[in-house]
Amino acid sequence: MKTRDQSRNWIAAAKTLSSALPYLQRYDGATVVIKLGGHAMSSDEAMDLFARDVVLMQQVGVNPVIVHGGGPAINAMLERQGVTSQFVNGRRVTDAATIEVVEMVLSGLVNKRIVQAVNRQGGTAVGISGKDGGLMTGVITDPALGFVGTPVEMNPRLLHTLFASDMIPVIAPVGAGPNGETLNINGDSAAGAIAATLKADRLLLLTDVAGVKNADGEVLTELTADHIRQLTEQGVITGGMIPKTETALEAIAGGVRAVVILDGRAPNACLLELYTEHGAGTLIRPDTR
Numbered sequence: 001m002k003t004r005d006q007s008r009n010w011i012a013a014a015k016t017l018s019s020a021l022p023y024l025q026r027y028d029g030a031t032v033v034i035k036l037g038g039h040a041m042s043s044d045e046a047m048d049l050f051a052r053d054v055v056l057m058q059q060v061g062v063n064p065v066i067v068h069g070g071g072p073a074i075n076a077m078l079e080r081q082g083v084t085s086q087f088v089n090g091r092r093v094t095d096a097a098t099i100e101v102v103e104m105v106l107s108g109l110v111n112k113r114i115v116q117a118v119n120r121q122g123g124t125a126v127g128i129s130g131k132d133g134g135l136m137t138g139v140i141t142d143p144a145l146g147f148v149g150t151p152v153e154m155n156p157r158l159l160h161t162l163f164a165s166d167m168i169p170v171i172a173p174v175g176a177g178p179n180g181e182t183l184n185i186n187g188d189s190a191a192g193a194i195a196a197t198l199k200a201d202r203l204l205l206l207t208d209v210a211g212v213k214n215a216d217g218e219v220l221t222e223l224t225a226d227h228i229r230q231l232t233e234q235g236v237i238t239g240g241m242i243p244k245t246e247t248a249l250e251a252i253a254g255g256v257r258a259v260v261i262l263d264g265r266a267p268n269a270c271l272l273e274l275y276t277e278h279g280a281g282t283l284i285r286p287d288t289r
Helices: 004-019 021-026 044-059 071-081 096-120 157-164 187-197 225-233 241-253 269-275
Strands: 031-036 063-068 125-129 136-140 148-154 168-172 174-176 182-185 202-207 222-224 258-263 282-285
Touching: 021 269, 031 044, 031 187, 031 269, 044 063, 044 096, 044 168, 044 269, 063 096, 063 187, 071 096, 096 125, 096 168, 096 174, 096 182, 136 182, 136 187, 148 187, 157 168, 182 187, 187 202, 187 241, 202 241, 202 269, 222 225, 225 241, 225 282, 241 258, 241 282, 258 269
Parallel strands: 031 063, 031 202, 063 168, 125 168, 136 174, 148 182, 202 258, 222 282
Antiparallel strands: 136 148, 174 182, 258 282
16 A cells, blocks of 8 residues: 555656656757766766666667766776886876776776666667777877877767667777877866767766855856856866866867766766756856857
8 A cells, every 4th residue: 555655755756757848858869978987986886876867868868978087997907917107297107008007997897887887777888999980089198198198080970870779888088099009088088079079968077076166165057168267267266177177168169068067976966967957066058149
């Protein structure tokens, strides 16, 4: 027999689904690129919850693309392999020995764990790297850092083929250099470049903070590109948030409709952003002229 509390819960669930209708219609056929970081990969439970949300998004008409990082896993494997890292200005030098480990971990261990999580939830995920299908070609950013690259040329043909087959791309940020060398590309930069080449409706940058904050520590729910530049000049946006907002600005300049910086540790963060009125995190739009 149903209890009164159970009935209330079901009614609330039905109201939530009903209120989501305009957003379901809004994103039908849209492409959404999601940058997945270590926070959502910290446990099998977190991974399964994220994967379930992605499969649901695809089920209601979105073309999701997952781009992932894997710094902690790389660090652990380097230590296990006895590879000693050198640093320049606090940044790891990716030499020939290190790039082999980076590719093995990102394209192998981390990538396939995400693929398996999506498949467990009923989706069909395909794990690739930026080297597959000529997706992402880059150039070396700083010779002192070794095989660290910046994406300069994108070919999304493989991604469109996967979309047409109802498959979810899971992309490791490893690209090819101009001479065929393997390059380690920052995950946020890779996600921004992929979102731009797809002219994505949304780029979701999942982080471990609630969004961009003002000088009082309050999360700013919506910003324009000009506001981002002003806050950076004023010293309000600092530290690790600077490269994320720079990625957002580059993606918007490349044709992405909007970028959201949000807390990936929050349950159902992607669904809250796409399918509720209040959204989640900080929405960054192009300037209105």
